[in-house]
Amino acid sequence: MRTICSSILFALALTGSVAIAQDRVIPDPAPAHPELRPVLIEDFGGMPGLLLLMDDFMQIMLEDPQLRPFFEHAEQDRIKRQLAEQICVILGGDCIYSGRDMVESHRDHIITRADFNALVEALQVAMNNKGIPFRAQNKLLEKLAPMYREVETPREMRPVD
């Protein structure tokens, strides 16, 4: 019985350490999807279109009481440019993403799922304002959605009230 228990504990410890090891592998923040290039060119208007979209997006976030604290004292111009670069690369454009990975770039904030989703909504509103078709919006969101794992602050690192 004791052997069984200790082997179970050992197995658990092993899976635990594997999980921690996996957490350290931070995904590419801007994985290129060449098949989405037509979406970038036709629906988002290429890099110039993305830069205009980010102006609108940032404005919407600054007007949102939930999102404003994350951006009001930040380098907004750099963030807008790097977001445009990141989306450009993801949508198969000939751009270079000059920003950090998604863990590093969000390290200074406590970010919850509700915050993440609020940002997605702000992006949806901005894309609607620019007349980007809903189906094209979703093709981009499909690639951005899994980044919640790096963007959100792990529960154990959030302050305890």
Next chain:
Amino acid sequence: MINRLLLLVCLLYTCALQAQDSAAPAQSRSGKLLLTGGVSQIEGAAGGGLTPWAVIAGYGTEDQIGANAFYTRVNVDDYHLDAYGVAVGFYDRFELSLARQRFDTEQVGAALGLGRGFALEQQIIGMKLRLLGDAVLDQDRWWPQLSLGVQHKRNDQGDLLRAIGADSDSGTDYYLAASKLYLAQSLLLNATLRWTKANQTGLLGFGGDRGSSRSLEAEFSAAYLLSRRLAIGAEYRTKPNNLGIADENHWWDLFVAYAPSKNLSVTLAWVDLGNIVIADDQRGYYLSVQAAF
């Protein structure tokens, strides 16, 4: 009974909200994306109109509590059904729901000697636990959001149910629901396996002369998202056939769901409920309004 339960749900909700408020004074607004908590299905769980989904009711995320209330009217050729209830979602993990259904037999009641407008009523207590996955955000993973649910139903008309051949006036359904949003296709797919002996969801009792044990039934729904606020889709729900005197058919519907805000959604559907007791081809409309808090 239903009042006491309602009170309990409200109390739980209030306590949880207070705990939440004291824990985070600057509470952010409800965090799920529009329509991703589903609407209220006729038995009170978060889902489509006829079938429960793996999503947890309300707009609450991992550290929030969400709740909603619904009212649904189904009007088919010879009957109508009213359903209403509440659901509370805790931390996007656990859902507690309470619903009441009233099935009005209109002229069929008179034909059967029960009286015109005779009504069968039942109440349903539901629980749902999200086991794994995130239907919306896990776009890079193949597995869906998976939830395990239970619906305990108690019908008010025990004597009548036994007279028509049902074994019992109460029963419990167990289900496993899988939901996944395919964002690139703007498509939400859902499959549910239900282990049940409920006749017409329990409105005609549980088990019967043709079968007294549970059977495995399949329920499917697909929703195509037209915008953040608007979805159209179809549902199909297989049902047991336990009563000798009343053949039971599978159900299906075509729906459109609209959410003008996070506080309100309206679902309109065309439903085909097949044969119900002595009336064939019961088709008509389904209208549901849901308010979220």
